[in-house]
Amino acid sequence: MRGDGIQLPNNIFADSSMECSQPRLMELISQNRLDVVMGLLDPFLATEQATNTGMLLELGEALLRAQAAKGADKVFAWLINQDRDHGQAHNLLGIAKVMQGDAPAAEQFLRKAVELMPQDRPSLNNLAKVLMLKKDWAQALGFLEKAWQLNGQDPKAPEMELIKNCRTQLGEKTKPLMDNPISNDPFMKLVPPEKQPAKTGLNVLIYADFNVAGQLTKLCRALNQYTPHKARCIIVQDDYLQYDRDIIINDQNGRQVFHDLNEIHQLVRQADFFHIGRQALNLPNLNFDQILNEKNCLVQYFGSYLRMNHKKLFLWHLKRNIAAVVGFGWTQAFPLHRKFYHIQQFFDPTPFERVPRLNPGDAIRVVHAPTNREIKRTADFVAAMEPLVREFKVEMDIIEGVDNKACLERKARGHITYDEMGTPTFGLNSVESMAMGHVALSSVNPHVLSYMPDTPVVRITPESLAPLLRRLVSDHELVNAIGDRSYEFVRKHYDEMRSVTQFAHLYNGIKYGFFHCDSGLPLEFS
Template sequence: MAKRSIVIEPKPAYGRINPNKLGRILHLPYNAAGQMSSQANALKKIGINASFCDFYGSAYQYPTDIPSPIKNIPKMKREKAMLKFAQHCVSKFDIFHFHFGQTFTGYAYSDLPLLRSKGKKMVMNYWGTQIRRLSIAKQKNPFAIVKQTNENLIVSRLKTLSKYVDSAIVADHELLEYIDGYFKKIYLIKASVNQNVHPAYPNVHVKRPLVVHAPTHRGVKGTEFVLEAVHNLKKSFSFDFQLIEGMTNKEALRYYQQADVVIDQLRLGTYGTLAIENMFLGKPVVTYIRDDLQSKYPADLPIVSANPKTIETVLSNLIQNPKLRYRIGVKSRKFAEKYHLPEGIARQLITVYRDL
């Protein structure tokens, strides 16, 4: 698009914050990778009047706050229930923080005229799938893959939403490329993770290191290349491998704590919440970071970058070097604490809300 958005990396809001002046905030309707609940709960902890409502629930059993207005309601009747819920919330909240490209009425956006007519402040938080377009991604990433292949649908939704919502939030520069020009302002705010866990750094004396891979979507994560690399390396090295699928967060966490290497994804060119969770645990994390985006991240990013062509070499090096795994693990924990703690993210959000 010809017109560019104003891109802002908001500074955290410190000092005295008046919750009443800021207003009542509602996060909804999709708790992508637990981000919605992480943000809302972090805001609550620093005294902000924030709530969240997950319409759809999750196989990962993330916490809920306000009960879903569409639970047990047939799909054909859901939009009416969603709109009714919007009407109910208009008088109770001042700021609506939407997630995953959806509003009260999902992708229908039939609630937005009401919210605008009432002068409500709104911001959309995008998390990936709902905006990532292959035609753009392929320009800089030969390994790119997307879940949503209908680009006309993505663009149509962006155009409709941005008529009513002036501001959006994305976690990094990779996602920025897909929405630049649609919104007046785009804020860069990293993902946060509620991880009250002690680090479990890789043991330098372990005889058989444990490599873990957790694909939420095998194609997107590049699981076939991971499995091929593991198959080939097992011919030469002694190590264990665990694929994490169909588990609750609690079940998966047990494997992450024992892991010596965690492989996230090999195709997207950026890192997400799984990588952050394991950096908090003090693990070396393997994820593909696009070469052109390396400079956009902090210089102390400890991610070990690998793509489908290099994963076998990268993994081989980590399997053979226990001291390297430990050093990277220590750096991972420090990085996560520095950039991804929920309180810091919440204070950046306060700056955004004040700016709406």
């Protein structure tokens, strides 16, 4: 017999008695006999024995409603100790922390709740309210807008007043409400209409200083075409190559051509995941050092930027524990936690036709498209080619200062491509050419060959370049044979759907954990 006069089992939390014990505890809570309730709960919480966690969660919620924040705090902390991924316990513990005046701890637990339950409206709203307490209007607005979308964008939704408040504080005009949730979702802008109903995944914002080799806009298009995710792409600085585009902030001369920073802020607020190309340059009122974390982003590196800054970048990743995606060139293989090599560069070979095969007596055209003559060692190439042009029926075409379309048109008249000797791997220049049936020449080291031992790229050094070029231009059948192998090699190894699906799974792994397992039928790849 307890001092309260209510007969209770000696161990009311044994699995067999939990169902009959819960009503008694609820009755005690309704009578505001909270000291008695906690006197019964505390010994159990100290033992960490198994129980019906769902019923314990309900008890914690009842304690919250009774304004017993400290007691509820103990219950939810116990649940989290049993299950670190208990999203609802994190949400409710955040509320308990707010009631106790501990806003920093509340934010920590509510952020975890949103991470675990990105589609949970109460968690999104609760986190937004805590952020509003610290006057972080921009981040609060992002979570409120996401919650509003989940509520069907109802003009009378409770989020609306909070959204208007945040926009007022940010100096933004309240945007008109739209009846169609899809039409008001900025991440739906580039999604094909027939794909829109199936978009149930993440909002992926691709953000980069440059659109290196068109890789990032290709990724954006493929995410929208092939995966459950929605994607937008913001590039800070354009170049003369004229790749596909979404938002370009500055033209190739550095002049700002995109001025709607409100749209960029909205995309950042509503993004679930950030795919960063090389580096995330800060923008007005957007500090990406504060926005990015190990659960919401990865950084993809390309070639020279990583080679020139590898020590600085290594220390940055070591400090932030943020994932990186790199190619398999040896100079990119410095030690780095959470670094992934397995995703091939984006390239779709299907639009490329094979150049006509050479017949005896045909002129051979050797092309070279340097973006940086020093790195590509263009002078060595020219020195090797000059005697061959005089001695054989050979033409040399150095392609510079034209956009990608014009470059491909000139390549389509070639047969051999000299890529580079400045780095120990072949790049997309070689891949494009091989897709047309060219012979590609580039430096290639054993690290690359361990990933692609069947590459038909002719491996060159400064010493072997001239003799290998001589052998090729003097043997039309050899050029045809290697060109055939090159054409097939690209179609075997490069598949946009495979690459984008690999990225989609990687985003989920980073955001939700690599022990999180998906379910579903296997995908088919061409």
